[in-house]
Amino acid sequence: MTNILIILVVFLLLAALVQVIRVNELLSELKNQDLNKVTDKDNKIQATLFFLIAGVAYLALVLWQFKNWGPFLLPPASSVHGAAIDSLMNFTMGLIIFVFFITQPILVWFVYKYRKTKTKSAYYYPHNNNLEKIWTIVPTIVLSAVIFYGMSVWSQITNADTSESTVIEVYAKQFNWIARYSGDDNTLGAANFRLVGGKNTLGVDMEDIKAADDKITREVHLVVDKPVLLRFRSQDVIHSAYLPHFRVQMNCVPGMTTQFAFTPTQTTAQMKQQEGEDFEFILLCNKICGVAHYNMQMKFVVETQEEYDTWLTGKKTLSEKLLTQK
Amino acid sequence: MSDHHKETFITKYIFCQDHKMIAKQFLITGMLMGVIGMFMSILFRLQLSNPGESFAVLEWFLGDKWAPGGVLDPNMYLSLVTMHGTILVFWVLTAGLTGTFANYLIPLQIGARDMASGFLNMLSYWFFFGATIVMLISLFVESGPASAGWTVYPPLSALPQAISGSGLGQDLWLVGMALFIVSSLLGGLNYIVTILNLRTKGMSMSRLPLTIWALLITAIIGVLTFPVLLACALLLIFDRSFGTSFYLSDIIINGEMLHNTGGSPILFEHLFWFLGHPEVYIILLPALGLVSEVMSVNSRKPIFGYKAMVGAMMAIAFLSCIVWGHHMFVTGMDPFLGSVFTFTTLLIAIPSAVKVFNYLTTLWRGSIRFTPAMLFAIGFVSTFITGGLTGLILGDSALDINVHDTYFVVGHFHIVMGLSAIYGMFAGVYHWFPKMYGRMMNKKLGYLHFWVTFIAAYGVFFPMHFLGLAGLPRRYYTNSAFPMFDNLTDINEVITFFSIIGGLVQLLFIFNFFYSIFKGTKSEQNPWKSNTLEWTAPVERIHGNWPGEIPSVERWAYDYSKPGMDEDFVMQNVPLKEGETEH
Numbered sequence: 001m002t003n004i005l006i007i008l009v010v011f012l013l014l015a016a017l018v019q020v021i022r023v024n025e026l027l028s029e030l031k032n033q034d035l036n037k038v039t040d041k042d043n044k045i046q047a048t049l050f051f052l053i054a055g056v057a058y059l060a061l062v063l064w065q066f067k068n069w070g071p072f073l074l075p076p077a078s079s080v081h082g083a084a085i086d087s088l089m090n091f092t093m094g095l096i097i098f099v100f101f102i103t104q105p106i107l108v109w110f111v112y113k114y115r116k117t118k119t120k121s122a123y124y125y126p127h128n129n130n131l132e133k134i135w136t137i138v139p140t141i142v143l144s145a146v147i148f149y150g151m152s153v154w155s156q157i158t159n160a161d162t163s164e165s166t167v168i169e170v171y172a173k174q175f176n177w178i179a180r181y182s183g184d185d186n187t188l189g190a191a192n193f194r195l196v197g198g199k200n201t202l203g204v205d206m207e208d209i210k211a212a213d214d215k216i217t218r219e220v221h222l223v224v225d226k227p228v229l230l231r232f233r234s235q236d237v238i239h240s241a242y243l244p245h246f247r248v249q250m251n252c253v254p255g256m257t258t259q260f261a262f263t264p265t266q267t268t269a270q271m272k273q274q275e276g277e278d279f280e281f282i283l284l285c286n287k288i289c290g291v292a293h294y295n296m297q298m299k300f301v302v303e304t305q306e307e308y309d310t311w312l313t314g315k316k317t318l319s320e321k322l323l324t325q326k
Numbered sequence: 327m328s329d330h331h332k333e334t335f336i337t338k339y340i341f342c343q344d345h346k347m348i349a350k351q352f353l354i355t356g357m358l359m360g361v362i363g364m365f366m367s368i369l370f371r372l373q374l375s376n377p378g379e380s381f382a383v384l385e386w387f388l389g390d391k392w393a394p395g396g397v398l399d400p401n402m403y404l405s406l407v408t409m410h411g412t413i414l415v416f417w418v419l420t421a422g423l424t425g426t427f428a429n430y431l432i433p434l435q436i437g438a439r440d441m442a443s444g445f446l447n448m449l450s451y452w453f454f455f456g457a458t459i460v461m462l463i464s465l466f467v468e469s470g471p472a473s474a475g476w477t478v479y480p481p482l483s484a485l486p487q488a489i490s491g492s493g494l495g496q497d498l499w500l501v502g503m504a505l506f507i508v509s510s511l512l513g514g515l516n517y518i519v520t521i522l523n524l525r526t527k528g529m530s531m532s533r534l535p536l537t538i539w540a541l542l543i544t545a546i547i548g549v550l551t552f553p554v555l556l557a558c559a560l561l562l563i564f565d566r567s568f569g570t571s572f573y574l575s576d577i578i579i580n581g582e583m584l585h586n587t588g589g590s591p592i593l594f595e596h597l598f599w600f601l602g603h604p605e606v607y608i609i610l611l612p613a614l615g616l617v618s619e620v621m622s623v624n625s626r627k628p629i630f631g632y633k634a635m636v637g638a639m640m641a642i643a644f645l646s647c648i649v650w651g652h653h654m655f656v657t658g659m660d661p662f663l664g665s666v667f668t669f670t671t672l673l674i675a676i677p678s679a680v681k682v683f684n685y686l687t688t689l690w691r692g693s694i695r696f697t698p699a700m701l702f703a704i705g706f707v708s709t710f711i712t713g714g715l716t717g718l719i720l721g722d723s724a725l726d727i728n729v730h731d732t733y734f735v736v737g738h739f740h741i742v743m744g745l746s747a748i749y750g751m752f753a754g755v756y757h758w759f760p761k762m763y764g765r766m767m768n769k770k771l772g773y774l775h776f777w778v779t780f781i782a783a784y785g786v787f788f789p790m791h792f793l794g795l796a797g798l799p800r801r802y803y804t805n806s807a808f809p810m811f812d813n814l815t816d817i818n819e820v821i822t823f824f825s826i827i828g829g830l831v832q833l834l835f836i837f838n839f840f841y842s843i844f845k846g847t848k849s850e851q852n853p854w855k856s857n858t859l860e861w862t863a864p865v866e867r868i869h870g871n872w873p874g875e876i877p878s879v880e881r882w883a884y885d886y887s888k889p890g891m892d893e894d895f896v897m898q899n900v901p902l903k904e905g906e907t908e909h
């Protein structure tokens with residue numbers, strides 16, 4: 001019944017629209033005008049609308065969004081390289097906002113000012129090589145600066161010295177994360193997907209002596225101000241390990257290992273003070289990986305060395321877990 | 327209508343080789359797909375702003391299986407996102423945009439009787455039609471349509487066990503795309519050959535309207551890169567159906583250990599983006615061409631810096647083929663390559679900036695006539711600036727680490743590619759409608775359509791940047807699984823509100839379009855007082871375009887408001903006056 005009603009209403013609306021247009025056509029025929037010719041009045045109205053909507057309202061609402069929604073953005077980075085990314089971001093964002101607030105008003109102003117009127121006529125101005133050179137060269141210079149700055153931050157991040165870093169493996173599969181600590185030798189034991197099975201969820205090769213002290217966990221704990229090297233593997237499809245608060249992201253790709261090195265600078269406790277009691281560092285999956293992609297997460301905790309030691313010592317090593325029970 | 331030879335209904339409307347009819351076929355197919363694709367986005371937006379709530383529309387359209395109790399199923403969410411992206415990128419803004427305007431404008435603007443090969447042209451449409459049917463069928467298969475995102479990265483798209491859309495739906499998606507690519511290639515080759523060989527007397531390359539330049543450059547990058555996508559898709563079909571391991575290695579899925587080793591999903595990404603990035607310019611360049619023409623005509627001024635405009639388009643096209651890696655900064659590729667791709671990507675900002683400045687100068691001291699087409703052309707400049715600027719963030723590898731695959735990207739590409747190209751397409755439809763159908767579209771409905779679209783579109787896509795900067799990943803069925811996103815509900819509600827308004831107002835456009843085909847006021851031969859050759863052809867549609875001889879060309883296309891001339895426009899076939907110099 002409602003369906004028929006809806007169809008009826010749509011039908012009536014359409015019919016009404018047709019009638020309105022018809023009446024309009026008849027009226028303009030009476031007045032001997034062409035209904036669809038653009039008149040000076042149209043030009044005036046549309047130019048004014050453009051000024052008010054695309055100019056004033058648009059720019060005002062952009063500012064409004066920054067003011068009201070700005071506080072929802074991520075807090076400042078909690079890692080060393082993240083701070084460098086944040087500065088680069090502020091620099092680029094500043095530049096973008098500056099250019100935006102120059103070019104949009106120019107557009108709006110030209111559109112409003114140069115609308116067609118009875119008195120003005122257009123100025124024949126096909127080219128001006130000097131002008132064109134200027135606005136090729138100026139963006140080139142500005143962009144060179146952006147490129148140079150960007151590349152230097154990038155190489156700082158990707159060439160990080162990892163000799164002192166604690167090595168932790170992050171393993172992705174539909175739809176959860178598993179971590180493996182490399183133990184006292186700070187070296188992960190070899191792994192092979194063919195060995196996955198039973199309790200050996202990560203396919204670690206227990207023949208490899210380096211694997212004996214590895215520890216498997218469902219959370220990652222890190223020591224504040226101590227560098228870590230995360231090494232990523234995936235069991236099935238591509239996932240992406242995204243740690244927005246640390247400005248870390250790296251894909252986890254089946255068949256290969258990827259990595260990302262960083263140093264956390266804030267403990268979870270500090271962040272809770274700053275951002276509220278509910279705050280947690282979270283690892284999200286950021287590459288579509290299947291039906292529960294939206295809920296693939298793992299907690300990260302940053303703490304002091306003592307807290308960390310207490311937590312990790314309590315965990316069983318792989319040799320305790322796998323070999324003793326066989 | 328046409329008087330010079332007999333046509334049956336079939337040869338006139340269906341298996342037609344006339345470029346003007348083929349253009350309309352592309353346009354109308356594209357519009358219908360556009361409605362479907364747009365509608366899908368509204369369905370999944372409902373879930374994003376009101377996660378887990380029940381909606382009668384969802385149950386009505388998707389049934390009990392995919393929306394039990396009116397709540398969208400997560401598998402169907404991903405399918406809708408995937409099909410929405412696929413349809414809008416390929417069906418609306420590639421075939422719908424280029425297919426329409428390349429077919430329609432190339433012969434008419436260069437002074438040719440038809441395309442170089444009318445038959446290939448017809449074939450191009452019918453391959454596209456076949457592709458459309460296959461894609462539409464895939465919406466109805468038992469296991470659901472493809473759902474690995476429009477980028478269909480394997481292994482997700484290669485293994486039916488990985489996600490339900492990776493079954494028959496994905497097969498049909500791949501077959502549909504393969505047909506689509508064949509259609510694009512046939513069309514593209516035809517456009518290139520026609521433009522190079524069939525120009526009328528006097529139509530040198532430097533007198534080509536910018537629309538034609540844009541379409542030529544588009545066709546060239548399409549012909550160079552689409553074959554790579556075809557190869558990419560074929561290898562995926564092999565991996566799916568014939569047990570090869572191009573993209574697969576070391577996989578355990580659903581407890582099953584697969585035999586594949588030695589392949590690489592990253593290979594797929596390289597092949598995909600080798601087309602995928604040029605594709606966004608395949609979408610954008612025709613819009614740039616249409617906007618240049620519409621803007622010049624309605625400012626009553628020559629387009630500023632014609633040569634720079636052509637040069638900028640060539641530079642953009644060239645660079646677009648060497649930047650694909652910016653989609654792969656976080657795949658673990660060699661950091662040095664990351665630097666190279668940052669460099670080439672940010673370089674594209676230079677020709678883009680040149681284009682924006684040239685548009686602004688074209689408007690400067692013009693005499694702007696606000697037709698609906700002109701409003702969309704100006705709206706294009708606004709979105710092109712807004713969206714282009716955020717590209718500086720995404721193109722910078724160091725910054726991309728934190729915004730890659732978040733809603734920031736969704737906001738960026740919808741504004742710079744989606745909106746800009748759609749605005750260009752609307753500008754083209756409003757502007758050339760009188761030529762296509764001999765009637766005018768209703769002006770007032772056009773104004774209403776523009777303003778509601780303009781407001782709603784920014785209302786949908788600008789706030790998405792904030793979601794992204796808050797860390798929200800894209801392709802999430804809901805953000806309620808993470809407390810850190812709880813305060814984003816307001817933003818999501820704003821976006822959904824505007825997407826419904828923006829979607830509905832497109833129906834007004836469709837109404838205006840079809841109403842005007844039959845009932846619009848009759849158009850004069852040259853309603854906008856333009857210079858280009860298509861307006862020298864009679865209003866009636868005839869095979870061969872001009873009843874008598876093809877006009878010859880004596881000047882460039884942009885002599886608007888030239889001092890010393892009788893009127894504020896001089897058509898391209900009017901000889902230079904004595905003592906007059908060419909621009």
Ligand code: HEM
Nearest residue numbers: 367407408411414415475476477736743744800801802825
């Ligand atoms: C009413 C208008 C539209 C709305 C509300 C809309 C909304 C959205 C949203 C919210 C997403 C992201 C979903 C996600 O990542 O979870 C999306 C994806 C996408 N949209 Fe739109 N969109 C609209 C129009 C367009 C247009 C005009 C284009 C043309 C370029 C387009 C192309 C895409 C593409 C390529 C994707 C990516 C699909 C994927 O992730 O696989 N959309 N759209």
Ligand SMILES: [Cu+2]
Nearest residue numbers: 285287289293
């Ligand atoms: Cu995922």
Ligand SMILES: [Cu+2]
Nearest residue numbers: 602603650653
């Ligand atoms: Cu790209």
